[in-house]
Amino acid sequence: MYLLNRQQRHVVNYSWMIVSLLLVAFLPFFLFLGLYLKSFLLLHDYSLVDLIFSREWRPSNGKFGFYPFIVGSVWVTLVAMIITAPICLLTAIYVTQYTKKYFLRIMHPAIDILAGIPSVVYGLWGILVVVPFISRYLGPWLEIKTMGYSILAASLVLSIMIIPFVLNILIEIFKSIPTELKEAALSLGATQWQTVKSVLLRKAMPGIIAAFGFGLARAFGETMAVLMVVGNVVRLPKSLFDPGYTLPALIANNYGEMMSIPRYDSALMFAALLLLIVSLFFNLVMHFFIVKYNKY
Amino acid sequence: MTLAQKIEERFFKVLMILATYFILFILAIIIYSIFEKGVKSISWEMLTQIPKGGYYYGKDGGILNAILGSLSLATGATVLAFLIGLPVALYINVFLIRNKKLVNVIRFLLDLVWGIPSIVYGAFGFMLMIFFGIQTSLLAGILTVTLFILPIMIRSMDEILRTVPIGLMEAAYSLGSNKSETAFKIFTRQSISGIITAVLLSFGRAIGDAASVLFTAGYTDNLPNSLMEPVATLPLSIFFQLSSPVPEVQNRAYASALVLTLIILIVSLFSRGIGKRYHKTKINF
Numbered sequence: 016m017y018l019l020n021r022q023q024r025h026v027v028n029y030s031w032m033i034v035s036l037l038l039v040a041f042l043p044f045f046l047f048l049g050l051y052l053k054s055f056l057l058l059h060d061y062s063l064v065d066l067i068f069s070r071e072w073r074p075s076n077g078k079f080g081f082y083p084f085i086v087g088s089v090w091v092t093l094v095a096m097i098i099t100a101p102i103c104l105l106t107a108i109y110v111t112q113y114t115k116k117y118f119l120r121i122m123h124p125a126i127d128i129l130a131g132i133p134s135v136v137y138g139l140w141g142i143l144v145v146v147p148f149i150s151r152y153l154g155p156w157l158e159i160k161t162m163g164y165s166i167l168a169a170s171l172v173l174s175i176m177i178i179p180f181v182l183n184i185l186i187e188i189f190k191s192i193p194t195e196l197k198e199a200a201l202s203l204g205a206t207q208w209q210t211v212k213s214v215l216l217r218k219a220m221p222g223i224i225a226a227f228g229f230g231l232a233r234a235f236g237e238t239m240a241v242l243m244v245v246g247n248v249v250r251l252p253k254s255l256f257d258p259g260y261t262l263p264a265l266i267a268n269n270y271g272e273m274m275s276i277p278r279y280d281s282a283l284m285f286a287a288l289l290l291l292i293v294s295l296f297f298n299l300v301m302h303f304f305i306v307k308y309n310k311y
Numbered sequence: 312m313t314l315a316q317k318i319e320e321r322f323f324k325v326l327m328i329l330a331t332y333f334i335l336f337i338l339a340i341i342i343y344s345i346f347e348k349g350v351k352s353i354s355w356e357m358l359t360q361i362p363k364g365g366y367y368y369g370k371d372g373g374i375l376n377a378i379l380g381s382l383s384l385a386t387g388a389t390v391l392a393f394l395i396g397l398p399v400a401l402y403i404n405v406f407l408i409r410n411k412k413l414v415n416v417i418r419f420l421l422d423l424v425w426g427i428p429s430i431v432y433g434a435f436g437f438m439l440m441i442f443f444g445i446q447t448s449l450l451a452g453i454l455t456v457t458l459f460i461l462p463i464m465i466r467s468m469d470e471i472l473r474t475v476p477i478g479l480m481e482a483a484y485s486l487g488s489n490k491s492e493t494a495f496k497i498f499t500r501q502s503i504s505g506i507i508t509a510v511l512l513s514f515g516r517a518i519g520d521a522a523s524v525l526f527t528a529g530y531t532d533n534l535p536n537s538l539m540e541p542v543a544t545l546p547l548s549i550f551f552q553l554s555s556p557v558p559e560v561q562n563r564a565y566a567s568a569l570v571l572t573l574i575i576l577i578v579s580l581f582s583r584g585i586g587k588r589y590h591k592t593k594i595n596f
Contacts, residue, residue: 270526
């Protein structure tokens with residue numbers, strides 16, 4: 016019935032497992048090493064400080080300043096997080112503390128669907144709804160001239176994209192807080208909101224920080240949706256209504272021409288390396304917050 | 312309760328309710344605007360034809376190339392990721408079960424890899440392609456997307472496999488089965504529904520992601536017919552059609568977005584339904 020005997024099958028299965036495991040475990044190192052080696056050419060010719068803080072981006076003249084892209088990415092990410100954070104926190108508290116169980120059963124599929132919508136579709140929705148909203152209503156209302164394609168548009172789209180991600184973690188965290196703690200507070204005469212404020216939030220703080228951190232890292236690397244609504248203008252944005260450019264959008268927009276200009280490919284790989292480092296760093300730090308949270 | 316406390320209580324409760332319904336409202340708006348725009352411009356012709364001459368100026372044709380391309384790319388990547396992911400998840404939960412420290416390190420590494428943005432995988436895949444001298448092709452796309460969905464696949468299988476009770480493992484050993492038999496015959500059967508869910512989840516991720524295939528899979532108007540040729544994908548077809556100035560082509564982007572969203576919704580519905588179905592092979596403790 017079998018081609019191999021039992022012992023041989025065991026050996027085959029075992030080596031299959033080990034090889035797969037090694038491949039997966041070394042994946043982050045491969046990624047880092049590959050991108051580093053590729054961007055080495057650029058790092059060799061320019062100093063790191065120059066690359067990061069120079070404002071001039073003219074690849075055909077050999078000028079590679081990543082500052083506008085880094086600033087654009089940071090703006091988009093931070094504004095998105097400022098919008099998302101309170102919404103997610105309030106919702107997570109509401110669905111775990113104030114409502115009956117069935118409400119979570121309604122929320123979960125909704126969160127799943129939000130999480131499943133691909134980023135191109137979010138981008139398309141941004142172009143259809145968010146960009147016209149900003150250029151036709153919000154801009155004129157605030158008496159600001161804007162195309163609609165702006166940092167703000169990207170942040171709004173992004174803030175919705177990371178809701179399911181952050182919300183899921185927050186719900187898990189609030190669910191894991193023991194009921195006895197809340198009961199103790201309530202029995203001392205605290206109101207429900209006082210309990211939430213002084214027991215729940217304090218206890219969950221490391222977890223909440225971690226959830227926001229993971230969301231931040233996710234938002235920082237988001238490509239397509241941001242690319243479609245941010246405007247893609249290499250300039251330091253002065254206000255939220257200015258168009259900008261982000262690091263992932265830079266890579267995605269220019270892969271076609273990068274082989275024709277010297278060091279251009281190196282520069283784009285350096286951008287990818289920056290993204291990788293930011294993502295690994297954030298996830299690393301936030302992981303320790305989660306570990307700290309689990310210890311209590 | 313003082314009045315101030317009462318007001319505070321009320322105030323935050325209202326805020327919370329607003330936030331919750333805001334999320335549901337946004338979801339409804341997104342779904343509504345995609346369907347409203349998409350249904351208007353979708354047609355049978357779009358689903359069954361490949362782009363003909365002048366398609367990108369508003370002439371006849373459809374997006375069959377992108378639909379089939381996306382399906383073959385996502386299927387290939389999911390199968391490959393399954394073949395690498397299942398043994399890893401089993402190894403962690405059967406062979407390393409007594410070595411909690413190592414397991415935690417591996418889980419931590421997987422979480423790190425999960426957080427890496429897909430554009431980085433795209434750039435990495437592109438670099439590998441140049442290194443090995445491969446052109447943009449279905450194969451390059453599959454390999455890149457495999458790397459991207461691997462952590463998702465493994466971590467979601469792992470979450471299911473770690474709930475298998477240790478008694479089941481001990482029973483299998485006591486009947487004389489060795490570790491790999493326990494892993495592949497007992498553990499997989501016990502958690503089959505969760506494994507299928509993990510596979511479907513990864514498939515949904517694979518089919519929806521654009522940034523990782525942008526460099527590696529290329530784009531073509533032909534149907535996919537070989538691993539070594541470029542392949543069209545739905546997310547990219549949406550992206551390209553949307554950047555056209557011709558209104559008809561933009562309308563097709565809305566229709567393509569509807570198709571993609573529907574595929575993903577169906578896949579996620581399936582994965583919810585399947586959890587309930589495969590209870591027969593599961594031993595309840």
